[in-house]
Amino acid sequence: MCGIIGISSSKPVVNNIISSLKKLEYRGYDSAGIATFSDKFIDEVKCEGRVGKLEKIVSKKSLKGIVGIGHVRWATHGVPNEINAHPHSSDRVSVVHNGIIENSTILKKILEKKGYQFKSQTDTEVITILLTENLKNNKLLVAVQKTLEKLHGSYALAILCKDNPDLIVGARRGSPLAVGYGHNENYLGSDSYALKSMTNKISYLDDGDICILKKDSAEFYNSKGKKINKKILTMSETEDNYDKGDFKTFMQKEIFEQPNSVKSCINEYVDHLRDDINIYNFPWDITKIDSVVLIGCGTAYHACMVAKYWIEELTSLEVAIDIASEFRYKRNKFKNNCIYIFVSQSGETADTFAALELCKKNKMKTLSVVNVVESSIARNSNFVLPIHCGAEICVASTKAFLGQMLVLYVLILKISSLRGDIKKKDYEAKIKLLKKLPEAIRNTLSTESEMEEISDIFSEAKGSMFLGRGYSYPIAMEGALKLKELCYVHAEGYPAGEMKHGPLALIESGMPVVIIAPRDKYYEKTLSNMQEVIARGAKVLFISNKSKDEISSDNVWKKIEVEKTSDELLPFLLTIPLQLLAFYAAKNKGYDIDKPRNLAKSVTVE
Ligand code: M6R
Numbered sequence: 327m328c329g330i331i332g333i334s335s336s337k338p339v340v341n342n343i344i345s346s347l348k349k350l351e352y353r354g355y356d357s358a359g360i361a362t363f364s365d366k367f368i369d370e371v372k373c374e375g376r377v378g379k380l381e382k383i384v385s386k387k388s389l390k391g392i393v394g395i396g397h398v399r400w401a402t403h404g405v406p407n408e409i410n411a412h413p414h415s416s417d418r419v420s421v422v423h424n425g426i427i428e429n430s431t432i433l434k435k436i437l438e439k440k441g442y443q444f445k446s447q448t449d450t451e452v453i454t455i456l457l458t459e460n461l462k463n464n465k466l467l468v469a470v471q472k473t474l475e476k477l478h479g480s481y482a483l484a485i486l487c488k489d490n491p492d493l494i495v496g497a498r499r500g501s502p503l504a505v506g507y508g509h510n511e512n513y514l515g516s517d518s519y520a521l522k523s524m525t526n527k528i529s530y531l532d533d534g535d536i537c538i539l540k541k542d543s544a545e546f547y548n549s550k551g552k553k554i555n556k557k558i559l560t561m562s563e564t565e566d567n568y569d570k571g572d573f574k575t576f577m578q579k580e581i582f583e584q585p586n587s588v589k590s591c592i593n594e595y596v597d598h599l600r601d602d603i604n605i606y607n608f609p610w611d612i613t614k615i616d617s618v619v620l621i622g623c624g625t626a627y628h629a630c631m632v633a634k635y636w637i638e639e640l641t642s643l644e645v646a647i648d649i650a651s652e653f654r655y656k657r658n659k660f661k662n663n664c665i666y667i668f669v670s671q672s673g674e675t676a677d678t679f680a681a682l683e684l685c686k687k688n689k690m691k692t693l694s695v696v697n698v699v700e701s702s703i704a705r706n707s708n709f710v711l712p713i714h715c716g717a718e719i720c721v722a723s724t725k726a727f728l729g730q731m732l733v734l735y736v737l738i739l740k741i742s743s744l745r746g747d748i749k750k751k752d753y754e755a756k757i758k759l760l761k762k763l764p765e766a767i768r769n770t771l772s773t774e775s776e777m778e779e780i781s782d783i784f785s786e787a788k789g790s791m792f793l794g795r796g797y798s799y800p801i802a803m804e805g806a807l808k809l810k811e812l813c814y815v816h817a818e819g820y821p822a823g824e825m826k827h828g829p830l831a832l833i834e835s836g837m838p839v840v841i842i843a844p845r846d847k848y849y850e851k852t853l854s855n856m857q858e859v860i861a862r863g864a865k866v867l868f869i870s871n872k873s874k875d876e877i878s879s880d881n882v883w884k885k886i887e888v889e890k891t892s893d894e895l896l897p898f899l900l901t902i903p904l905q906l907l908a909f910y911a912a913k914n915k916g917y918d919i920d921k922p923r924n925l926a927k928s929v930t931v932e
Pocket residue numbers: 623624625626669670671672673674675678721722723724807808811927928929
């Protein structure tokens with residue numbers, strides 16, 4: 327996690343560093359810092375807390391440096407405080423870092439024996455001190471290379487060096503780093519987002535690369551120390567929308583954007599004239615594929631879970647799903663006739679990226695479903711399907727979840743039709759219904775006031791459960807995850823039929839339990855499970871879909887009905903009230919909804 331910015335310019339850089347750090351806050355927001363060169367000295371300002379606080383402190387100083395680096399932190403080693411905030415500086419260098427140095431304890435001991443003292447509890451300070459030591463007998467580039475050779479783990483680095491005040495050194499292994507090209511100034515950023523307002527011309531460092539960045543040049547060296555050239559890519563001009571509009575939080579805005587974000591995505595993939603799905607340049611003959619494996623983390627993993635049910639229902643393919651952090655270390659049986667699908671909003675999630683790299687190493691077919699098309703996961707996959715939902719700023723994923731499910735659904739439908747697993751008439755009927763989805767989502771958003779009313783019970787609860795079967799099971803998991811991450815209340819998402827095998831013991835009088843029971847083939851079964859929790863004192867919030875039949879809801883505390891649609895499309899609608907529930911439960915508590923404690927939007931450490 328953590329965000330990095332570096333600027334080498336002919337004019338003061340502090341304001342641009344601060345605005346880039348604000349954009350990078352989604353990568354970490356527990357502390358922030360900046361260092362610039364001025365008159366042979368490195369000026370450093372750091373603080374615990376947000377970039378806004380750093381900006382206030384900086385405004386009282388006069389940082390006139392024309393070369394500088396900045397950092398937003400998501401703590402790995404050492405509590406979030408001013409001392410542990412980056413940059414970490416010695417009398418010779420100043421370093422900002424994203425990643426984890428796994429052998430920092432050993433290196434620290436070696437350096438302490440040489441007489442060095444450490445100020446912070448971070449792994450990063452080891453890089454600062456080791457580089458300082460190596461600079462005693464080596465020129466900058468060699469000293470950096472010698473330092474990097476000793477590091478185990480992952481890093482993206484931006485380094486200022488007192489003896490070379492016109493440049494910034496960048497280095498990457500395992501954590502992304504981009505170079506941006508401007509007019510008489512150049513940039514380093516932990517992703518292209520941070521650079522977008524300053525340039526649309528960028529290059530990406532590969533693992534092992536080092537770059538020496540000056541205001542008018544960028545030199546690159548690979549892991550063997552050989553000077554290399556980098557492709558300069560042009561980023562799309564579309565400016566991301568960082569404005570909350572009429573909303574007070576990005577989360578609420580993003581929830582209410584869903585009818586439109588889903589519509590834009592449908593417009594990208596669905597042929598309106600022919601009731602067909604267009605996926606151009608699909609690189610493999612789908613009739614020769616036997617299986618798919620879907621991989622993701624958190625909410626993206628829940629989208630994979632829903633997709634598994636669709637694949638089983640609609641195709642003759644074998645399907646497996648995996649959490650990326652598990653997949654990357656287990657013994658996988660790689661199969662040639664399999665497509666490995668990586669689902670990630672940011673496209674930068676370290677575990678998902680590592681799982682992708684593992685598949686690439688084994689020469690597997692890789693496809694990614696991402697929101698950020700310039701991301702590492704997108705750039706390294708054989709084929710990319712973007713979710714087209716626009717920038718998602720709130721740490722809790724909402725519109726990207728619907729976007730991920732949507733792209734997976736259209737992909738599965740198309741595969742099913744190409745393989746002849748589905749009749750043409752059924753395929754077209756499903757597409758017709760899909761086109762109505764944005765309207766159904768819009769109507770389902772009208773549950774907002776009811777969810778607001780209900781939410782205080784969840785805010786105050788010690789714990790809660792979310793139960794569903796079939797498609798509603800991953801949605802229950804997603805609802806529970808949203809409540810945990812936003813409202814800091816224990817919430818468990820569980821298959822409703824599993825309760826009697828243990829978790830039923832948790833139910834006590836007054837405990838809020840969400841039962842997700844649309845009128846699908848599981849309906850009656852889930853109703854029975856609901857009565858089992860009611861009999862043990864649970865306060866049941868029952869979520870189903872509209873129908874002419876009354877819900878048989880004896881002893882149910884509250885009932886919510888989403889719009890009518892097919893069983894397959896219900897996950898999109900059932901998610902909406904759960905997003906609203908978590909939003910209002912967190913709002914009742916006065917929590918920072920867009921930036922929940924301990925988290926970050928882009929999880930770039932494993
Ligand atoms: O960017 P990604 O989709 O790869 O992120 C994966 C998870 O970190 C993410 O979905 C996380 O679970 C969300 N904060 C949940 O709301």
